[in-house]
Amino acid sequence: AQTVxxxxxxxxxxxxxxxxxxxxYDTSENNYYLFWYKQPPSRQMILVIRQEAYKQQNATExxxxxxxxxxxxxxxxxxxxxxxxxxxxxxxxxxSYDKVIFGPGTSLSVIP
Amino acid sequence: DxxxxxxxxxxxxxxxxEVTMRCQPILGHNTVFWYRQTMMQGLELLAYFxxxxxxxxxxxxxxRFSAEMPDATLATLKIQPSEPRDSAVYFCAxxxxxxYQPQHFGDGTRLSIL
Numbered sequence: 582a583q584t585v586x587x588x589x590x591x592x593x594x595x596x597x598x599x600x601x602x603x604x605x606y607d608t609s610e611n612n613y614y615l616f617w618y619k620q621p622p623s624r625q626m627i628l629v630i631r632q633e634a635y636k637q638q639n640a641t642e643x644x645x646x647x648x649x650x651x652x653x654x655x656x657x658x659x660x661x662x663x664x665x666x667x668x669x670x671x672x673x674x675x676x677s678y679d680k681v682i683f684g685p686g687t688s689l690s691v692i693p
Numbered sequence: 694d695x696x697x698x699x700x701x702x703x704x705x706x707x708x709x710x711e712v713t714m715r716c717q718p719i720l721g722h723n724t725v726f727w728y729r730q731t732m733m734q735g736l737e738l739l740a741y742f743x744x745x746x747x748x749x750x751x752x753x754x755x756x757r758f759s760a761e762m763p764d765a766t767l768a769t770l771k772i773q774p775s776e777p778r779d780s781a782v783y784f785c786a787x788x789x790x791x792x793y794q795p796q797h798f799g800d801g802t803r804l805s806i807l
Binding site for chain 1: 724726735736738741743748749782784786788790795796797798800801803
């Protein structure tokens with residue numbers, strides 16, 4: 582089965598510190614996209630960052646960056662200068678043709 | 694900003710009742726997805742449509758669930774009869790086929806079956 586794995590069900594980080602959320606996936610496709618979505622308590626699903634598999638350069642979006650290791654099928658999310666508003670569930674996902682397959686999520690708590 | 698609109702936001706009903714959830718995708722998006730989110734299973738893809746045609750509904754219990762797109766501005770997900778195990782948050786998302794654009798999610802319908 583082609584799956585997305587997030588091995589950390591829960592994590593916490595002190596405000597202003599840096600935290601890394603891990604994600605690994607399985608795929609037989611050559612070209613695909615990877616995403617991180619954030620789901621705060623309001624339950625909205627908010628796109629955080631996106632990576633195209635054919636691009637070697639890691640995507641960055643303000644305080645959010647990824648470490649994409651294509652050979653290892655790894656796609657971790659680094660949050661720098663964590664803020665209280667970063668407290669949320671984070672879902673890693675990858676495209677499978679038109680669909681997106683999501684991991685089980687990591688619950689991140691930012692502690693004041 | 695364009696948004697995916699889902700109604701209702703919340704629904705509480707008794708077991709056995711019919712439930713209909715509605716979704717208005719973003720104008721110009723030709724792919725619509727229905728997901729179910731529970732604590733145990735996470736985000737499950739139930740079905741998706743491209744240009745209003747169902748492409749994959751393998752994630753959906755066929756005996757009680759049905760999904761349709763009567764027109765390009767409306768997608769519906771029906772449960773009949775509903776059961777307590779259907780209690781979950783149901784998300785609709787839309788996107789454009791072929792552009793590998795991220796899906797845009799609605800705010801979800803929280804469904805509680807008593």
